[in-house]
Amino acid sequence: MGLLDRQFDNSNIVITSLDSLLNWARLSSLYQLQFGLACCAIEMMAASASNFDMMRFGVIPRATPRQVDVMIVSGTVTLKMATRIKRLYDQMAEPRYVISMGSCSNCGGPYWEHGYHVLKGVDRVIPVDVYVPGCPPRPEALIEGLMKLQEKVRNESLAKKKIA
Amino acid sequence: MTPQEISEKLAAKFGGVSDIGLEAKLDAPVDPTIKVSPNHMLEVAKFLRDDDDTQFDYLSCLSGVDLKGKLAVVYQLFSMVKRHKITIRVEVPTENPSVPSVESIWKTANWHEREAFDLFGIIFTGHPDLRRILLPYDWDGHPLRKDYQVPEFYNGMKVPY
Numbered sequence: 001m002g003l004l005d006r007q008f009d010n011s012n013i014v015i016t017s018l019d020s021l022l023n024w025a026r027l028s029s030l031y032q033l034q035f036g037l038a039c040c041a042i043e044m045m046a047a048s049a050s051n052f053d054m055m056r057f058g059v060i061p062r063a064t065p066r067q068v069d070v071m072i073v074s075g076t077v078t079l080k081m082a083t084r085i086k087r088l089y090d091q092m093a094e095p096r097y098v099i100s101m102g103s104c105s106n107c108g109g110p111y112w113e114h115g116y117h118v119l120k121g122v123d124r125v126i127p128v129d130v131y132v133p134g135c136p137p138r139p140e141a142l143i144e145g146l147m148k149l150q151e152k153v154r155n156e157s158l159a160k161k162k163i164a
Numbered sequence: 165m166t167p168q169e170i171s172e173k174l175a176a177k178f179g180g181v182s183d184i185g186l187e188a189k190l191d192a193p194v195d196p197t198i199k200v201s202p203n204h205m206l207e208v209a210k211f212l213r214d215d216d217d218t219q220f221d222y223l224s225c226l227s228g229v230d231l232k233g234k235l236a237v238v239y240q241l242f243s244m245v246k247r248h249k250i251t252i253r254v255e256v257p258t259e260n261p262s263v264p265s266v267e268s269i270w271k272t273a274n275w276h277e278r279e280a281f282d283l284f285g286i287i288f289t290g291h292p293d294l295r296r297i298l299l300p301y302d303w304d305g306h307p308l309r310k311d312y313q314v315p316e317f318y319n320g321m322k323v324p325y
Contacts, residue, residue: 079318080300112325116307116314117299120325 019157026069027058027153030097030146033068033088034061038075040102040136047139054139057146065091070149071126072142076104076111077119089126095158099145100128103135110135165217167196170250173218174198177211184208195240195251202254206264206290209252212241213269219245223266226276228284230310235261235286256286258309265291283308 032054036044047054048061062068065088077085089098100122103109108120122128129152132145165173171188178184185201200208212220220241229236239252254263265288266273277288278297285306288294296303302319305312315323 079321079323082321083319108325116312116323119321120323124321 017159019159020154022158023154023156026095027150029058029060030070030149030153031062031068032059033065033071033092034063035088036074037077037081038102038104040074040105043136043139044072044074044101044142047142052139052143054143054146057143057150059146065089066093068092069095070097070099072099072101073105073122073128074101075136076109077122077125078117079119080117082119082122082125085122086125095156097129097149097153098122098126099130099132099142099149101132101134101142101145102137103133106131106133165246165248167198167250170218170248171196171198173215174208174211178204178208195249197238197251197253199253199255202256202263205252205254206266206269209239209266209269212250212252217246219243220250221245223270223272223276224249226266226273226280228280228286228308230258230284230308231255232310233258235284237263237280237286239266261286262289263287264289265294267291282306285309 036042046052048059071089071092073085089096100106104111104118105122108115108118111118112120119125130145130148132141134141137145167190171190175186178186181204183201184204185199187199188196189199190196212218220243222242222244223239224242225238225240227238229238234255235258236253236255240249241252242249256263261284263286265277267277267288268290274291274293275297277291278293278295280286281288281294282296282298283306295301299307304315317323
């Protein structure tokens, strides 16, 4: 499975499939849409900061949806914000991924009953690839979610993808 | 000044005015409160700010309350100079919830009144820009009212769990 396991001596030649090369490149540079919604955003920032250093996975926050691969929905999605999230998601280039971080974004969290203004789960407006439970999840949990996403990317096939 | 003295001062100034509805509740468990009728709120507020003894130069909070049938606006005043405070309360019927805006007296009331309008539907007459401040502009109703019903859908998004 590894990229380098069939390397020839002294000739700088690597034999691999196009898919695994592309996927290796994609999963090692999952740029993230830079926005946070609530307390989960604090944990997301902690995951990006030096103690957890999410950048070692190639996750770099970008301030425009046109340059990103993954959207981390970190926090309570209000109905007012949901329309914006949908719009940002639509502006992302494919292939695009969504990590739903925390209970609010997964299912409404503590606002599930009396939150007249809260969308009960971001998957009601955009498709979600990975759900990270927790209120808020610790940075380790977010990184676990990210590695789950990397696993998903690794097993995809862009070359064999049918044109819809 | 103590709440007692403030209340006496208000009574001395406005006691003769008809339908002023001055009603002091100074033994309230949390904050000593003086009730004023909405028609006279503006002059009372102006007096409390400008009088040399009271000098309430700071509106620390303006809140709305739903009392089922009545709506109330609660003004929590503080004087930076005199280091004293008082709570003023105005009650209006829910059918016609119209209260004069104190934005001309304390600028901070601008956004506070927009919030009370947004969530309780209290109409602040004389407010320069009475729009919703938290909810989207196309929202229906005022959610913090006791009789508010959560809508089934908002812009095609299902709201209940």
